[in-house]
Each structure stands twice: as structure tokens, then as C-alpha cells.
Amino acid sequence: MAESDKVFAGSIPKLYDTLMVPLIFQAYADDTAELVAGFSPGAVLETAAGSGVVTRSLAPKLGADARYVVTDLNPPMLDYAASRQPPDSRIEWRQADALDLPFEDASFDVVCCQFGAMFFPDRVAGYAEARRVLRPGGRFVFSVWDRIEENAFADDITNAVATLFPNDPPRFLARTPHGYHDVARIRDDLGRAGFANVQIETREKLSRGPSARDVAMAYCQGTPLRNEIEARDASLLQLATDRAAEAMESRHGKGPVAGKIQAHVIVAAE
Template structure:
């Protein structure tokens, strides 16, 4: 993982929230919210909350009287999340590193994490931290993206960028968001961290956008892919966005765009 893969700062958080969340994240947030609500937690921790799409979905699904702590490594992402969330005294926002959670042992009934595990430098260590803060029989609910080939628009965008940077194409999407999808490895990592009753399933959905340009902005400017493009040539961000949009228009037409997305959803018990 590159040092910039975990950095969501500058203009990225707002573009991420405005474009990427409705494009690919909302549908999986609703799925996680249903799973969390089914566990009826009284004290809940969210790791890698981003701009709060899961937080909003879970908060809407849970009753009054719970305690909900939403964390993220990147404070700029949490700032957007807090601004987007209606006043809710159940929720505490806190900057935190998933590798070293600043909470006591056995403090939470449930921990959830949407598309964050791929960013952990040491997943067994991170899962061990989650196990530590969970109560006995507590549940860890999370998801990761499946391989990039099963996520059509992101795959097409990655291929398109190879034309602009043929000698050193940006590989953020392949390397990190779509780099942790082997179910056997995921299960092994959780078992090594001490989890049991591990359930893993594949969940396919359809991603929809009003235009190819919308998808190009979401991916090229609303993720750390932006930093990777600018590291190659800071003047080519718009050119990169344009070449992705052109490639998507060539495949999907000039109107609305849609494509398969696929994730892996995991539930494990302490």
C-alpha cells in the first residue's frame, strides 16, 4: 500500500460524499445497517466511518438510548460526516486509527466497518483490536470490495488511465480498494485474530450514475486515485478525468451509466 492510499483530504472528502457515496456506497451501507440492527446493540463502534453513509443508515435503524461511536483515521472525512448527520446525541465522532483503537476492553456489543479493512496495514492486528474492544459474543460486521473485474465501472476507469500513463499507470484501485478479496485469506486472518462463527458471502448490486462524467469525477477526484494521478503529473488531473469519461461514454453511451458492483460481506463473533 502506498503512503497516500489512506489519505482522504483536501477536496476529496466532499467529492467522495457527493459523487462516490451514491454511486457505490449507499446500497452496501443499507445492507450493513440491517445486519447491525438485527444484533440490537446498546453500544456500537464504527471503524472507518468516512463521510458517514453507514452512520446515517445505522442511526436511522436503531432506537433511542443506544451509544454509537463513529471513528475514522481522517479527520476531514469525519468533519463532513458530522456536518451531514442531523443532531443526534447518541453519536460521538472520534478520530481513531483502526490499528490502535483508543477504547477499553470489552466495551462494545457490535463493531462495524464499511470498506475499511482493505486499508489496514496489518489486518490480523487490526482484527485483534476489534476483538479486544468487543464484549463476549459481540459481533464484527464488515465488508470489502471483490476483485476489480467484478466492479465494472471502476475496472473500465483503471484500464482507461493506462492510456494516459502507459509507463506507470495508477494502480490505487487494484492495489487497495480491490486488493483484499480472497475469502480464504479473510477467514484465516479473522481466525488468527481469534474470531469464530465466521460467515462470508458475496453480494452483487448495480451501480448507477447520470453520466459518464459523473463516474469519472467520482473515481478520479473523489478518491486517493487523485493523489496518485497528481503525483505523476499535477497538471493532468482533468485530462485523466476526461479520458475516463470518454472511455465510459464509448462503452455505455452519452446518457445514464450503470454497471455491476460486487462486495464481500463478513460477520464474525468474538
């Protein structure tokens, strides 16, 4: 993973939340919230919370006396997430590294992480930290994207932007969000971290966008793909977005668009 893959700053948090969240994250966030709330946890830790889509879905489903600690490594994303959340005395916002959590052993009933594990530089260490802070009988609930070929818009955008940079195509989407999809590898990493009971469900959904151009804007300017484009030639950001929009329109039409998305949802316990 390139260092720029972890940079969610500037205008990215707002664009990410307003464009990417409804496009691909909201449906899985609702699933995660239902799954976590179904365990009736008294204390929940969320890592890599991003712009807070899971937080907004899960908080209303937790008990009145629940403790909910929401963390992210990236302060701009965490600040944005907090700004979107209504006042709630149950929620504590903490900047934290999922690989070095500032919490005592056996502090939480559930640790959840939606689409964050792909960004961990050492996933086994991140999983071991989740296990360390879980109480006996606790569960680690997380999700990762399946391979990019199973996610239509991400694949289309990556291929379109590559035509502008044929000698050095930006590969953020394939490399990081969609780069950790092998189920056997995920099971092995969890086993090495001490989780013996692992359930993995692959869930297909439909991503919908108002138009091909909105989807192109979301991916090219609302994710770290933007950092990769600008690192090559900042003056080409708009042209890359236009090129992606044209490719999307050619494949999906100029009106509202829909495409397959697919992810693995994992529940791990000792």
C-alpha cells in the first residue's frame, strides 16, 4: 500500500461522505449495524470509522446505557464524522491506530470495522489488537471488498483513468480497497491473531448513482485515487474525471446508473 492510500484530507472527507457513502457504503453499513446490534453489546469499539456511516446507522440501535467508542487514524475524517452525528452522551470520539489501540484488555463486547482492514499495514497485528480488547465471548465484525472485477464501477473507473497515464496507471482502487479479497488469506490472518471461530459471508449488492458523472466525481475526487492522479499531474484531475465519466456513460448510459458491488462480511470470535 502506498503512503498516499491513507491520506483522507482536504476536500476528500466531505466528498467521500456525500458521494461515496450513498454510492457503495450505506447499504453495507446498515447490514453491519443490524449485525452488531443483534449481539446486544454493552460496549462497542469501532475502528477506522471514516466519515461515520456505520456510526450513524449503529448508534440508534444500541441500548440507552451502551458505551460506543468511535475511532479513526485520520483526524480530518474523524472530525467530519463527529460533525455529522447528533449529540449523544454514549459516544466517545478518539483518534486511534487500530494496530495500537489505547484501551485496556477485555474492554468491549464487539469491535467493528467496515472497509478499514484493507488499509492496515499489518493486518494480523490489527486483528490481534481487536482480540485483545474483546471480552470473553466477544466478536470482531468487519468487512472488506471483494476483488475489483466483482465491483463494476471501481473497475470501470480504474480502467478509464489508466488511459491518461499508460506508463504509470493509478492503481489505488485495485491495490488497496480491492486488494485484500482472498478468503483463505483472511481466515489465515485471523487464525494467526488468535481467532478460532470465523464466519465469512460474501454479499452482493447493487450500487446506484444519479449519473455516470456523479460516480466519476465520487471515485476520482472523493477517494485517495485523487492523490494518485494529482501526484502524476495535478492539472489533469478534471480531465481524468471527465475521461472516467465518458467511459461510465458509454457503458452504463447518461441517466441514473447501477452496477454490481460485492464484499465479504466477517464475524470472528475465539
